[in-house]
Every structure is written in C-alpha cells, then in structure tokens.
Amino acid sequence: AQKSLKEAYKDYFPIGVAVSPRSVAGPEVELIKQQFSSITPENAMKMGPIHPEKNVYNWKDADAIVAFGEANGIKVRGHTLCWHNQTPKWFFTDSLGAQVSREELLARLKQHITDVMTHYKGKIYAWDVVNEAVPDTGKGIYRESKFYQIIGEDYIEKAFEYAHAVDPDAKLFYNDYNTESAVKRNKIFQLVTKLKEKNVPIHGVGLQAHWSIYEPTQAELEESIMQFASLGLAVQITELDVSVYPKEHERRQKKEGEGSTFTPEMKQKQAAHYKMIFDTFRKHKGAITGVTFWNVSDKTTWLDNFPVPGRKDYPLLFDQNFKPKKAFDGVVNF
Numbered sequence: 001a002q003k004s005l006k007e008a009y010k011d012y013f014p015i016g017v018a019v020s021p022r023s024v025a026g027p028e029v030e031l032i033k034q035q036f037s038s039i040t041p042e043n044a045m046k047m048g049p050i051h052p053e054k055n056v057y058n059w060k061d062a063d064a065i066v067a068f069g070e071a072n073g074i075k076v077r078g079h080t081l082c083w084h085n086q087t088p089k090w091f092f093t094d095s096l097g098a099q100v101s102r103e104e105l106l107a108r109l110k111q112h113i114t115d116v117m118t119h120y121k122g123k124i125y126a127w128d129v130v131n132e133a134v135p136d137t138g139k140g141i142y143r144e145s146k147f148y149q150i151i152g153e154d155y156i157e158k159a160f161e162y163a164h165a166v167d168p169d170a171k172l173f174y175n176d177y178n179t180e181s182a183v184k185r186n187k188i189f190q191l192v193t194k195l196k197e198k199n200v201p202i203h204g205v206g207l208q209a210h211w212s213i214y215e216p217t218q219a220e221l222e223e224s225i226m227q228f229a230s231l232g233l234a235v236q237i238t239e240l241d242v243s244v245y246p247k248e249h250e251r252r253q254k255k256e257g258e259g260s261t262f263t264p265e266m267k268q269k270q271a272a273h274y275k276m277i278f279d280t281f282r283k284h285k286g287a288i289t290g291v292t293f294w295n296v297s298d299k300t301t302w303l304d305n306f307p308v309p310g311r312k313d314y315p316l317l318f319d320q321n322f323k324p325k326k327a328f329d330g331v332v333n334f
C-alpha cells in the first residue's frame, strides 16, 4: 500500500495542513486523519475572527479545530497573534473613533495575546506570533502597518515577550512569505538577527512557501533555510502550496490562464518541483522542524480566484476528488 505523508516523514518532521471548521467536519476528514500529523487553523485564530470586538471572543471555530486535533492525535500550530491583515478596526481606535496611543495599543496587544494563548495553553506546540511585518520592497525592514506606526518597531519584540510569558513551552515563530527573494530574505534576516541579539524569546522562522511551479530554485530555497538556521533558529515551512501559474507572467497579463485546466505539462512540472522541494527539505532535516500545506486538496484552495478572479488553481498534492496526484508519488517515495 501507498505510504501516507505522515508515515513517510515520521523520522523527519510533522506534516501539517491548514484547516477550517468546515474541513474538519466535512468530506476531507478521512484524508486529514490519514495523511497529516499537524493542523493549523487557516483563519479561525486570527484577530478578526477570534476577537471581533473589544472584550468579545469567538472561540467556537478555533475550539472545534483544536478539539478535532485532540480527538485524533494531531498536533495544532497556532496562526497568528499579530498581523496587519484581518485585524478589526476597533483594535486601533478608541470609543470616539480616534486612534489609540502607543500605550493603549500595547496594552490591547498584550491582552489579546494573553487571552488567546491562555485559552489554548498546552494545546498549541508552535505559534506564529508576528506575521508579515517586513515589506517586500523599499529600504526599510518594517512594514508601515498600524502596529508599526502607532507603537514603533518594538511592537514585534513585545509580542514575543507577551507570548513567552503566557506559554513558555510553546515555540514562537516569526512568519513571512517571499522569503526566497534575496531582498526580502535579507530584510527578515536583519529583523530576526536584531531580535536574537536582544534576547527576545523567538525560536524559529516560518517560511510560508506560497510558491509556483516556476519558483523558487533549489539554490534560493537552500539559502533561505541555511541562513535562518545559522542563527540557531528552527525553520518551519508553514503555508506550502505550488501554484501552476507563473507569478512574473501574472504581473504582465492578469487575464492569462483564466479558466484553464490542469494540463499534462503543469502536472509534470508540478511533480518535478514538489520532488525537488521535498528532497531539499529532507536534506536539511535537522534545521526543518515542520512542513505544513496551506489547504487539503485542489477542491478548495485560497488560490482559487486569487490573484485572478474566475481562475482555478491546482496547488496541492490531492486532486479535487481527494485522490493523490502525480506530485504525491515523488514526495512519499524516496
């Protein structure tokens, strides 16, 4: 019989997947139980969904996901405590609608992190504490988010300190995308180097890994793994998927590929790319402590309609009928 992902990688790292409350109660349940040893709530623990209003928490969705993990012996990764996206407006404004002060925003951030991590204490092995705080281009290393504008650069270290105080056993990650492009990678490297120098309780860097069948190259991938590992940080691949569309091309002609099908050429290229990616992960076994896919199967992926409306994507190892694709073979047979 064919090995599952989690069996094939049991001596390497847990294999995770991003889930919604619907996916842990619907037709993908068997596949999740069979293949994965870790789950990440795709949206349910983000600030907007879990903390929609001041002092109002909506635990229901995230609780359902954590309970599913506990019932099936699947570990849970937390995502995410501090992000400029999906953070509700109330977080940055007072009751009169004015922007809050640095002190007030720090107090709210501390309260949020403390409440959420306390609720799940002991149930989450790793947290994405701060997500996407670094800009893709430009000179600086800090994204011009409300957190940065109101608090200043130390909001990042504060977030890690608050998190560590709540659950000293949880592994704390800085998580970002485009970590293979030299510009962004070096910015992130500067940021995490500073944090390490200040003895901030950060344990790892999450490479989101929203890739395509055209990128990254193996050299780029290895460079980012080794660069972050050189700081003594764990590396986790946190949001892996391999789009069948080229990103460069999209920038030039947004409409291209609309409504297209999963062609034999895409299938071939994707299988080869996934094989390269996992060959590389295994090669850096000690440095990598987890690999998580962003969604279960091609039936539902966040890449459908993104960034091109109306366009379907096929970025995962299981097809729209939950059957393993060609790419799956190259990942489990080594």
Ligand code: G3I
Pocket: 042, 043, 085, 086, 131, 177, 208, 239, 302
């Ligand atoms: O739940 C509401 C629903 O009630 C409403 O009717 C509907 C109408 O728009 O929206 C639904 O919420 C959507 C949510 O996904 C759940 O499906 C949001 O609009 C939509 O913005 C949200 O997208 C998520 C996105 O993060 C938000 O930026 C994606 O599912 C999720 O996959 C994506 O994940 C991010 C990671 O957290 C961080 N890294 C990048 C990654 C991909 O963008």
